[in-house]
Amino acid sequence: MFTTLWFIIRASFGWGTLILFGTILIANGIFRNHLPGEFIFLPLGLMGLVIGIIFSHVLRVRLIASKVTASTLSNRQRRQIEIPLEASEAFELVNAAIRDLPGAEDTESARDSLQIRAKVKRIEPYQANFVAELKVLDFLTIKRNQILATITPGDGIGSLTLICEPERPAWTDLFLVDNGTNLENAEAITRAITRRIAERRRKEKASAAQSVTEKELTVAKLNLLHAQVEPHFLYNTLASAQLLTRADPAAADQMLGNLITYLRHSLPRTEDTASTIGEELERSIAYLDIMKIRMGARLNIQIQVPAELKALPFPIMMLQTLVENAIKHGLEPKTGGGTIWIIARQHEGNVAVTVADDGNGLGTEIGGTGIGLKNVRERLRLAYGNAAGFVLVGNFPSGVAATITVPVTKAKGEQHA
Structure with a gap:
């Protein structure tokens, strides 16, 4: 109440002084001290008009701000707003x-x-x-307001200084009121900023x-594809061991020992989607030792994997899939067998692992549905996107070379031990 009363008194005093001064000038200048009695109603009416305008301003401010x-009540509004965005983003928003x-x-x-x-x-x-329609009283109105907004960069935030004021000089505030239009502008801009930030946060969430x-869908797909690979190898190995128990019990015992080694490397990581080159190599060697018992001298094994690459991450079971594919479709059907190579090289942030054989080539593949290689491609796509590659080419003079290339960095959604 005191604030409102003081504002009315201050504005009325300013206008009263101006009207009194004008009345004295008119009385001394035009009427030369012979002022008609009716003339007194002019300054009183003007003063009443001014008080009405001031009250209108106060009431509208109360409507806008509720207090x-x-x-x-000021014609000039200043706001300091902290925007939780980088300065450039805050600038675009404001x-x-x-x-x-x-x-x-x-x-x-x-x-x-x-x-x-x-x-x-x-x-x-x-x-x-x-008042706004009477051109003679045009000096009592404010035609335009102006806005100045400045963003100050901070640590992850933009600090906004917002100024809303009339286009007229500050001294005119002694006589003119804006009916709360600058308060309205400041509040509108503040609401717009708040709404845009909230909308941005909703989109981010x-x-x-x-x-x-x-990510959950990708992990589920990876687990499904992984599950399609592991039982496939396990069933084949157990079937081979079952056959050997009748023909060569010692070889069967050795094969089961290799199977235990394979499972020791496999089962603890069944739920993971990533391993290392070293772990995958041990798994594949265990498999090849099993196949060596089965194929005898028909199978030669060449491993060319530098020790420093064995700790690098590599997708689980993919090397095993390529090795199994080379044996099943390349070397085992070939009368004289052949050699399988496992080669790993690192180049420009990528590691390439190649499984090559000199068995039957691509054009003489016997049986198989190709689901293993399809799984390799799909799992690489899900885990690495376009950052990984899989190439299957003919080897010279015979056989197939399959190469998986992955970035040295961790794949999407993968966990390492």
Whole structure:
């Protein structure tokens, strides 16, 4: 109440002084001290009009802000807003909010200085405001407001200093009121910024939720493909061991020992989607030792994997799939058998693992559905996207060479021991 009363008294005193001074000048200048009695109603009427305008301003400020303070009553509004975005992003957000303000015109923005200036056409809140319609009283009205917004960069935030004020000089505040239009502009821009930040956060949460869902789906697909590979090898090995128990019990015992070695490397990582080159190599060697017992002198094994590469991450069971494919479709059907090579090389942030054989070539493949190689391609796509590669070519003079290339960095969704 005191704030409102003081504001009315201050504005009335300013206008009263101005009207009194004008009345004295008119009386001494025009009427030469012979002032008609009716003339007294002119300054009184003008003073009543001024008080009415002041009351209108106070009431509208109360409608907008729900409370009346010295700050809300002022024609010049200042806001300090912390925006939880980088300065450049905060600048774009504030720029859009100001340009969308009703009546905004002549908007200028400077990205280097992170500053925005705009003129805002004053929208008269009361259609029946006869003061605005009387050109003779044009000096009692404010035609346009202006906005100055400055973004100060911070540590991950942009600090906004927002100034909304009339286009007229500050001294005119002693006589003129803006009917709360600058308060309205400041509140509108603040609401727009808050809404845009909230909308941005909702989109980020939705995107994060979608990413989590996609990641879970990818892991589920990887686990499914992994499950399709491991039983396939396990069943084949057990079938071979069963046959050897009748023909060569010692060889069967050795094969089962190799199978135990294989399982020791496999079972603890059944739920993982990543391993290392060294672990996968041990698994494949255990498999090849099993096949060596079965094929005898028909199978030669060459391993060319530098020790420093064995600790690098590599997708689980993929090397085993290539080795099994080379044996099953390349060397085992060939009368004289042949040699299988496992070669690993690192180049420019990628590691390439090749499984080659000199058995039957691509054109003489016997049986098989190709599901193993399809799984390799699909698992590489799910785990690495376009960063990994799989190439299957003919070897010279015979056989096949299959190469998996993956980045040295960890794949999407993978866990390492």
